[in-house]
Amino acid sequence: MIDSHCHINDSAFVNNPEAYIKEAKDAGVAEFLVVGYDLKSSRIAVDISKKYENCNAAVGIHPSDVKRMGKNDLNEIEILAKDPKVLAIGEIGLDYYWDKDPEIQKQQQEFFIKQIEIANKLNKPISIHCREAYEDCYQILKAHPVRRGGVMHCYGGSAEMAKLFIKLGFVLGFGGTLTFKNARRPKEVLEAISNEDYVLETDAPYLAPDPFRGKQNHSKYLYLVKEKIAELRGISPEIVDLQSTQNFNRVFK
Ligand SMILES: [Zn+2]
Incomplete structure (x- = not known):
């Protein structure tokens, strides 16, 4: 998987990536996309990707972090993104759940668009974080097409919107939230999409799947997401593994 x-660039794991990678590997995870959310974490993601062959990096400024970042940080992101081990710009996007202030939301949109421009300039896909902002996110992607597409990370929108994002060249990332008891929406989405449209993710250390909900997440729990997708789509976990790996490689490599 x-x-x-x-x-892995989070303070929870950064002191011992080797142990993290080994534990995950023993649980069937062969490869990792280590995702940045500000300048510092993006730098660490690149460092990790240089040190471990099975790790690649994404660099970018998360919408919840734009208020403490400057335009110059975007130049730094662009320089970092030129590295061949950087497969994507991310995580970038919109988060209206944590930021209700319209001024800050506007700032988020500006950073999102600027980072889409970096992705297009370097011909790389993007990894999108979107929370309570699906309509605005869609409008931005329509007005600023991402040449290489990318992933809607931790997709929590409707099945209807999912089809629109897929049409724009995106796959949907599914993680721990899929396994939660009240997860009605992701289930509807999974029934509506096809085999080419999804990838697996954990978002570790966040969003641990059931039965570890509320605890620190880890890539070693990725099999729980795989099994849930298999159950919901009525196919074997092996097919989910194969298909999601193919999808990842098509989008990111
Ligand atoms: Zn994340």
Whole structure:
């Protein structure tokens, strides 16, 4: 399996990436996309990707972090993104759940668009974080097409919107939230999409799947997401593994 979105660059794991990678490997995870959310974490993601062959990086400024970042940080992101081990710009996007202030939301949109421009300039896909902002996110992607597409990380929108994002060249990332008891929406989405449209992710250390909900997440729990997708789509976990790996490689490599 490939964990298409994890934060080995988080303080929870950064002191011992080797142990993290080994534990995950023993649980069937062969590859990791280590995703940045600000300048510092993006730098660490690149460092990790240089040190471990099975790790690649995404660099970018998360919408919840734009208020403490400057335009110059975007130049730094662009320089970092030129590295061949950087497969994507991310995680970038919109988060209206944590930021209700319209001024800050506007700032988020500006950073999102600027980072889409970096992705297009370097011909790389993007990893999108979107929370309570699906309509605006869609409008921005329509007005600023991403040449290489990318992933809607931790997709929590409707099945209807999912089809629109897929049409724009995106796959959907599914993680721990899929396994939660009240997860009605992701289930509807999974029934509506086809085999080419999804990748697996953990978002570790966040959003641990059931039965570890509320605890620290880890890529070693990725199999729980795989099994849930298999159950919901009525196919074997092996097919989910194969298909999601193919999808990841098509989008990111
Ligand atoms: Zn994340």
